[in-house]
Amino acid sequence: MSDTHSDKVALLRLYEEKRANLVRVFAARLNSRAEAEDLVQDLFIRISGLEILEPIDNPSALLHRIGSNLMLDRLRSQKRSGARDTDWRDVNTTVLAGQEVADQPPADDVVNSRQRLQALVKAVEDLPEKTQQAFRLHKLEGLSHAETARRMNISVSTVEKHISSALKTLTRRLR
Amino acid sequence: MSRSAQYLQEAADWLTRLQRSDVGEADWLAFDAWLEEPGAREAYDAVQAVDEEIFERGAVLRGALTEPRRVVGKRPFSVDWRWLSGLGATAAAAAIALTLAPWGELLPQPDTLYSTAKGESRAIQLADGSRIDLNTDSNLSVRLEDDARRVTIHDGQALFDVAHDERRPFVITVGDETVRVLGTKFDVRRRDGRLAVTVLRGSVEVSTEGEGKAVRLRPGQMLEHVDGAGAPVVRVVSTEDQVSWRSGRLVYRDQTLGRIVSDLNHYFERPLRLESASTANLRFSGVLIVDGQDAMVRRLTSLMPISATPTDDSILLRERPSTAK
Numbered sequence: 001m002s003d004t005h006s007d008k009v010a011l012l013r014l015y016e017e018k019r020a021n022l023v024r025v026f027a028a029r030l031n032s033r034a035e036a037e038d039l040v041q042d043l044f045i046r047i048s049g050l051e052i053l054e055p056i057d058n059p060s061a062l063l064h065r066i067g068s069n070l071m072l073d074r075l076r077s078q079k080r081s082g083a084r085d086t087d088w089r090d091v092n093t094t095v096l097a098g099q100e101v102a103d104q105p106p107a108d109d110v111v112n113s114r115q116r117l118q119a120l121v122k123a124v125e126d127l128p129e130k131t132q133q134a135f136r137l138h139k140l141e142g143l144s145h146a147e148t149a150r151r152m153n154i155s156v157s158t159v160e161k162h163i164s165s166a167l168k169t170l171t172r173r174l175r
Numbered sequence: 176m177s178r179s180a181q182y183l184q185e186a187a188d189w190l191t192r193l194q195r196s197d198v199g200e201a202d203w204l205a206f207d208a209w210l211e212e213p214g215a216r217e218a219y220d221a222v223q224a225v226d227e228e229i230f231e232r233g234a235v236l237r238g239a240l241t242e243p244r245r246v247v248g249k250r251p252f253s254v255d256w257r258w259l260s261g262l263g264a265t266a267a268a269a270a271i272a273l274t275l276a277p278w279g280e281l282l283p284q285p286d287t288l289y290s291t292a293k294g295e296s297r298a299i300q301l302a303d304g305s306r307i308d309l310n311t312d313s314n315l316s317v318r319l320e321d322d323a324r325r326v327t328i329h330d331g332q333a334l335f336d337v338a339h340d341e342r343r344p345f346v347i348t349v350g351d352e353t354v355r356v357l358g359t360k361f362d363v364r365r366r367d368g369r370l371a372v373t374v375l376r377g378s379v380e381v382s383t384e385g386e387g388k389a390v391r392l393r394p395g396q397m398l399e400h401v402d403g404a405g406a407p408v409v410r411v412v413s414t415e416d417q418v419s420w421r422s423g424r425l426v427y428r429d430q431t432l433g434r435i436v437s438d439l440n441h442y443f444e445r446p447l448r449l450e451s452a453s454t455a456n457l458r459f460s461g462v463l464i465v466d467g468q469d470a471m472v473r474r475l476t477s478l479m480p481i482s483a484t485p486t487d488d489s490i491l492l493r494e495r496p497s498t499a500k
Binding site for chain 2: 024025027028029031032033042045046048049051060064117124125141160163170172174175
């Protein structure tokens, strides 16, 4: 039916319209804008290859469902590979500024990167005690909001307030 | 609170809400509405960038924040530390980051062979942080040495996401070709005496044995070379198409049926055969979803002027007589 065709057109149009915001949504949990971009590309391939057999009642819900599934796949593989296995690599990269490949930072960037790390450390140390504790348990020790709440014996919403307040402060100081 | 500080706070609230494990469509729609406010996108992007940086540098940051407790002589697992030596000032931070994470089990043995059966694919996580996605019917071996990380692709296709480590270049040998990288993402395909290398991020050098000059590839470029033929050909391609196999899709733009059949024969035990050279030269553009062989053949016969006849040990594809078009 041509209805399904126009449904597909509507779905693709919604995707185009929401693409940038979708990247923002997925970047939050993937902790990576680049990976969120990849995901949104995958999402496009997925929906453009979709065989639409029935009318789509709610294209936004469909887009969200497919996107969420792709995100969960990626989160699973991130977990498998050790969520934070990138950071020591980053240290190597910045310290050993090389000459062979174009994507390597010049020496200035190495210094900047080190200074930035120091600024980040200082900014975290300056956070109020409870805020710092919640921030460190969640962002650095990898506990979920709920686990952090149990550990600190406070509510989940209070944990979220601390973390959100920490993020705001760090962004203001580092941007 | 100033207006911009207020936006930063709202943006941080949103990011935190979107990071809940039970975030759903309702959150997404509300977030979408909030982003319409002036200044919202900019504030969110700034907060997200800082959050990403914290995530990326989490272990280093954690090491710098805790007391400088050096775990020496009591390692939870064995790592070859030699390549870490001489790193300079932040080596200590790197060492702490390493010691705190239990990646010991992930260290592969020297010369590990990885392979996939027809229809199978697998993700390989290497101890250096690199990742390899292996496509169907492929095999390669990996050896992590002190001065180099070596991969030999015997046959098949793989997508590499290589951890940057200048001290140990990542060197891939494919036939008489060598692909040399330092930290980047790219796809290598080796089938039937043909090599194709597609770069998604960073840059990659491809050199042929006995020839001095290496070819440097940039993102979006694909190099193709046929064994024994002259110089490789480099062209610009859609990288999305080249790695669509990861999401169970094969994307073709004006591709011959011969190549498509050769691809499909790596997924299924029962071979597809082509009746004639002219059938093999029929062209196809479109997306094929990789599911069952019968379903895929059925779709091909509806999309192309061909018919399929099962025989004892294969499926024969032949061109339909060109009746009124």
